[in-house]
Amino acid sequence: MHSPRRSHHLFMNILVLVKPVPDPEREKDIKVDVASGRLIREGIPMVIDPESRNALEAALQLAEKSGREQSAVAVLAMAPEQARDKLTEALAMGADEAYMLSDRAFGGADTFATSYTLAQAVRKIEDEKGFVFDLVLAGTSSSDGGTSHVAVQTAEWLGRTHISNVCSLDVNDGVVRAVKRSEEVMLSFEGEEPAVIGVTRDINRPRFVTAMGIIKARKRPLTLWSADDLEIDTMRTGLVGSPTRPGRMFEPEQKRAGETIGDTPEEAAAGILRIIRKAGL
């Protein structure tokens, strides 16, 4: 039964932005084709970005804390349709429902166009549900692009307060307390829902998918939307809507001589100390 008083703060509705990326464990297999200046990443499987997992874990924990029966966690991704199984995986981790945005019109989007498209989808989901998400969570920095832009930019499109690089998060009675690291100190912030939060990998350890989770995931809704399903200005999506334009890719040049420093560990140690002295230290 719903309690009539302050029911809003008795449970939480959380949306998690999830990004499918080429497996970062296979980083070494990513090559640059020198002639075309393009990346070659064929054969590298897609996975859920590590920090997206942290964001989903944080959402699940907050939902569990606030009463799992009434709280809900939805996930949203913009990705080619082949990455659909990544959303199934998010459902198997414990998300209640998933939304996926797939369209050629979204291809080649930079963070500006990506965050615009995601924000329009957030608005549509909220319109359909008749509420505003208490929190939108995302990883701060993905393993592929790693710009740290999308959480902040999605918040800006939505006109909501934001904070990223968050390593600790708690919500009580609609007040969000988030801790982030700066270069010198730890900073604690307080803000109010609705807010958009970018988390870092040290906020938690994401749970594993269980067999039971996989079975449950089959019954959970996965909604696929194309550009036609969203109210969008196509001048702000995809490559056309991206203010940044990619040029050539290349592998960083970091060649040094690689001279052998000694034939035994003792010789190597003596060599290291010689180099330090020579540097005047």
Add this chain to the structure above:
Amino acid sequence: MKAENVRKILIFDQGDPVAIQLLAKAEEVFGDGPEYVVLRARGTHNLALTMMEENIRGEEPELVLIGATALGEEIAPALGVRFETGVAAHCVDIRVNEEGRLAYVIPAFGGRAVGEIFIPDAAAGRPAIATVKPGMFPEPADAGNCDDYAGQRCRIIDVDAMAADGEISHGSKAQGAFRMVEVSPREHPAGNIADADIIVCGGYGLGSEEVWRKLEKLAEKLGGAAACTRAALDAGWGCAEESMIGTSGRAVRPKVYIGFGISGAAHHTCGIAGADTIISINSDGDAEIFAASDYKGVFDAEKVIDALLREIG
């Protein structure tokens, strides 16, 4: 955007040496051509963001440079949306190409690849925005402190001073926006590795917490700083996150860098490219780190650390 069209550059200064690094880099690329303006603000990002937005509207720079710090990473992407413009994240270089266009070189896949990007429609009122990690560009040798260095070269808009004089409010304008409620010290401030002349860095190949402890001791005895790779940090030996070198950590420029048990993933090597001398010890003779090293030793890391500790006594 053509580099010759850049007439004014606004640099965000948050009281970190990164502002000097950005200014020096801009001077290297653009010379005396454009006017340089520094906006100085610290503290809660809502105030800094509001002040940057107002001053970009007022000053109309063609290029905005922001340090990719905890504060900068909150501000730069937000400005990108507010001015409907492109943001080049974590530039490892800013340069002018053969056609005279301004190119930003940014890492992808943790530094495995780098690529040029352009912000073609940037102009006054819709500036190009670029962020740069602290330590990525060198500080000029004669820099001194930022006040003197920037003061001689630029006009300074000091938000902190204006707030102190009551000209603007430090409180946030936005309802429900995040406000800072507590500041607590960090165990290991990032300054340790940022300023060190000698860095002793450990990778996953150290193999155990015991060897990591030895490495820390070695760093201390050499008068240097201990640092780690992301893999070593994740191993949970007690390395501090603030001493991680790499794309998601910090870039460093020590006189001597000594790496132990480091494979040489691009994520890490792009953070040490500015070191004067790089020495690497790894038991795997094919380790990628050797190609990026001036000196190499194919040994078990612990054996060389032990030998060094014995030698120093």
